[in-house]
Amino acid sequence: MKIAYSTAFTPPAPVISAQVSTPDDEAHSPVLPTLIDTGSDSTAIPEFVVEQLQLIPAGEMLVQAYDGTPTERALYDVVLRVANIRFDGASVIVRARDHVILGRDILNYLHLLLDGPALTLEILEEQSPISNP
Amino acid sequence: MPEQILREVTTPYTVNPDDEAIGRETIIIRRDGEPVAAIVPLVASGQLAETVVAEANGNLLGAIVPPAEYAAYRAWKEQNAPKPVVGGSLFERERAVFQKLLPDLLKTHSGQWVAIVDEQPVQFGPDFKSVILPVRQKYGKRPVYVREILEKRRVYKMLSPRVVRR
Numbered sequence: 001m002k003i004a005y006s007t008a009f010t011p012p013a014p015v016i017s018a019q020v021s022t023p024d025d026e027a028h029s030p031v032l033p034t035l036i037d038t039g040s041d042s043t044a045i046p047e048f049v050v051e052q053l054q055l056i057p058a059g060e061m062l063v064q065a066y067d068g069t070p071t072e073r074a075l076y077d078v079v080l081r082v083a084n085i086r087f088d089g090a091s092v093i094v095r096a097r098d099h100v101i102l103g104r105d106i107l108n109y110l111h112l113l114l115d116g117p118a119l120t121l122e123i124l125e126e127q128s129p130i131s132n133p
Numbered sequence: 134m135p136e137q138i139l140r141e142v143t144t145p146y147t148v149n150p151d152d153e154a155i156g157r158e159t160i161i162i163r164r165d166g167e168p169v170a171a172i173v174p175l176v177a178s179g180q181l182a183e184t185v186v187a188e189a190n191g192n193l194l195g196a197i198v199p200p201a202e203y204a205a206y207r208a209w210k211e212q213n214a215p216k217p218v219v220g221g222s223l224f225e226r227e228r229a230v231f232q233k234l235l236p237d238l239l240k241t242h243s244g245q246w247v248a249i250v251d252e253q254p255v256q257f258g259p260d261f262k263s264v265i266l267p268v269r270q271k272y273g274k275r276p277v278y279v280r281e282i283l284e285k286r287r288v289y290k291m292l293s294p295r296v297v298r299r
Contacts, residue, residue: 058278062288
């Protein structure tokens with residue numbers, strides 16, 4: 001299935017949907033716009049999700065942003081559903097954005113084709129509905 | 134039949150779909166200072182018995198609920214909130230234990246991940262997931278400190294800046 005790049009970003013960017021939840025309450029979880037970011041080592045969720053899902057920290061990670069300064073960030077464990085794949089125990093940090101940033105820790109499980117000139121993203125393989133890489 | 138007088142609305146209630154609060158935060162609609170409805174983000178509205186979806190320009194704003202149902206929802210949310218940690222931050226305590234144990238852990242489990250619970254290392258594994266999943270299964274939703282056992286901290290890079298155009 002081809003997905004058009006989001007024009008909410010300039011230049012347009014590959015954005016898909018991801019569902020973020022906790023293992024004890026998967027029924028009430030937000031589906032969020034999710035930026036494909038191959039430049040990110042890790043995945044990040046928006047701040048408001050922490051409050052909505054009442055997440056509690058599960059660890060820490062040293063994160064270097066584009067300004068080069070490493071900062072200690074709380075790590076949360078969530079269930080992520082991306083492209084029909086369920087990722088249990090996914091570790092995420094929080095960033096002040098309104099969308100999920102999907103880093104290579106998750107992207108490396110997906111087969112994606114980014115067609116820049118056509119401004120489309122394609123998920124090449126249908127994954128099994130419930131898998132847990 | 135008792136007669137009810139409804140106050141005529143002279144100024145319509147307007148919501149800006151670009152407002153960042155829309156879809157994230159609960160918006161209380163008041164008439165003469167009294168709440169008449171709440172627009173609850175759709176993510177939370179699953180706990181509500183009946184919902185009417187508010188939409189503007191094709192954007193979902195949330196679910197419109199009457200004040201009584203919103204009050205019941207708030208009560209439910211408070212009841213299901215995580216229990217406060219007694220005696221300060223349990224997370225901070227587990228972190229301090231990790232720092233204290235780190236020299237020994239480097240000798241025995243260097244390169245692995247560890248979970249500290251109740252001031253004890255309770256689970257080791259090759260990655261975060263292999264540690265957190267059994268810990269959550271055994272201890273449930275509670276503060277836990279999971280970290281990689283390394284002499285020099287690994288720095289995770291998130292280098293993509295967002296260009297703001299004016």
